[in-house]
Amino acid sequence: MCKSPLHQFLAELPKCEHHLHLEGCLTPALVFKLAAKNGVALPSPEDDPAYASPESLAAHYDNFGSLEDFLQCYYRGLRVLVAEADFELLAWEYFVTAAEHGVRHAEVFFDPQSHTERGVAFDTVVRGFKAACDRARRELGITTRLIMCFLRHLPPASAAETLASAVEGGHLDGDGDHHDDDNEARRTITGFGLDSSEVGFRPELFADVYREAERRGVRRTAHGGEEGDPTYISGALDGLRAERIDHGVRLVEDPALLRRVVEEEILLTVCPLSNVCLRVVEHVGQLPIREFLDAGVRFSINSDDPAYFGGYVLHNFCAVQQAFDFTIDEWRLIAENSIHGSWIGEKRRLELLSEVAEVVERHR
Numbered sequence: 001m002c003k004s005p006l007h008q009f010l011a012e013l014p015k016c017e018h019h020l021h022l023e024g025c026l027t028p029a030l031v032f033k034l035a036a037k038n039g040v041a042l043p044s045p046e047d048d049p050a051y052a053s054p055e056s057l058a059a060h061y062d063n064f065g066s067l068e069d070f071l072q073c074y075y076r077g078l079r080v081l082v083a084e085a086d087f088e089l090l091a092w093e094y095f096v097t098a099a100e101h102g103v104r105h106a107e108v109f110f111d112p113q114s115h116t117e118r119g120v121a122f123d124t125v126v127r128g129f130k131a132a133c134d135r136a137r138r139e140l141g142i143t144t145r146l147i148m149c150f151l152r153h154l155p156p157a158s159a160a161e162t163l164a165s166a167v168e169g170g171h172l173d174g175d176g177d178h179h180d181d182d183n184e185a186r187r188t189i190t191g192f193g194l195d196s197s198e199v200g201f202r203p204e205l206f207a208d209v210y211r212e213a214e215r216r217g218v219r220r221t222a223h224g225g226e227e228g229d230p231t232y233i234s235g236a237l238d239g240l241r242a243e244r245i246d247h248g249v250r251l252v253e254d255p256a257l258l259r260r261v262v263e264e265e266i267l268l269t270v271c272p273l274s275n276v277c278l279r280v281v282e283h284v285g286q287l288p289i290r291e292f293l294d295a296g297v298r299f300s301i302n303s304d305d306p307a308y309f310g311g312y313v314l315h316n317f318c319a320v321q322q323a324f325d326f327t328i329d330e331w332r333l334i335a336e337n338s339i340h341g342s343w344i345g346e347k348r349r350l351e352l353l354s355e356v357a358e359v360v361e362r363h364r
């Protein structure tokens, strides 16, 4: 996958993934398979030549002009997801690949409104994803958390309805002790996120649903500083009391805010290949990853929408290594920070830290 002498070390390094949209794991092969199973008509190749075959669809995925351009393609593909089993299969395929890439803990996003808007029941989506999470724990030894995202291009009232569905289904029930793994695992939905089009859809619009999340002991993250300027990051920290920031690469433009992120130990969930595919930067070397490491900003490295952006998590680790040539000790720090930023209890945290220590010792 990469020519670095550290490749085997990177492959074995236990990873936590925090920024992964399950709907972003919809491969062209799965689009065609589920369309046939569910009798969903795909655009005809005359209308859209990309839909001629899984191969031509994959080629189309390689050429997005911006976040908005990508999101149109992402939402169009979702129509093939209909039954609980479809959501389970989508997530299961991701977990199998993630395990091959050394993922040991995965906190995964899903976008319920993109399904309920099409008439798919909220509980169908959650039950399917939950079944895959349970199977990942049993068969792959991966621990998981589900993070429900609100689509920021839809009105806050729609977010409030989605929150109500989660409450009614009992998916937020739990006693809020974040240090206890059993309590954490009992809540079907661990956290809330905020995604979709960023610029023009300020985080503060969603303050009410986030306040309710906090009241219920639900964890909070939000996309920010992907295309939006650093005020989208400070808006998420102040207006939503977000505990993590997804992407956050434009943080580097505001040194005072960067110092605050270091002091408050906010984790950034950085997605290098996504940032290149969506033209946030021209190449991975332009990302402020070295600056973040040197300044003490905590970050994890993630794949975002791997079916669309040409790689799963190890591909992202390799791209970072090719650009920045980190040492084993620097990678150890990155791995440990990603464990500290995970929404897990103390027992699992210690397990993951010792797995990292063991791999580091073996490769030193």
Ligand SMILES: Nc1ncnc2[nH]cnc12
Pocket (backbone or CB within 6 Å): 021, 024, 067, 074, 195, 196, 197, 223, 226, 274, 304, 305
């Ligand atoms: N990279 C991204 N940014 C915002 N919303 C998304 N939804 C799926 N991927 C996304």
Ligand SMILES: [Zn+2]
Pocket (backbone or CB within 6 Å): 019, 021, 195, 223, 246, 304
């Ligand atoms: Zn994302």
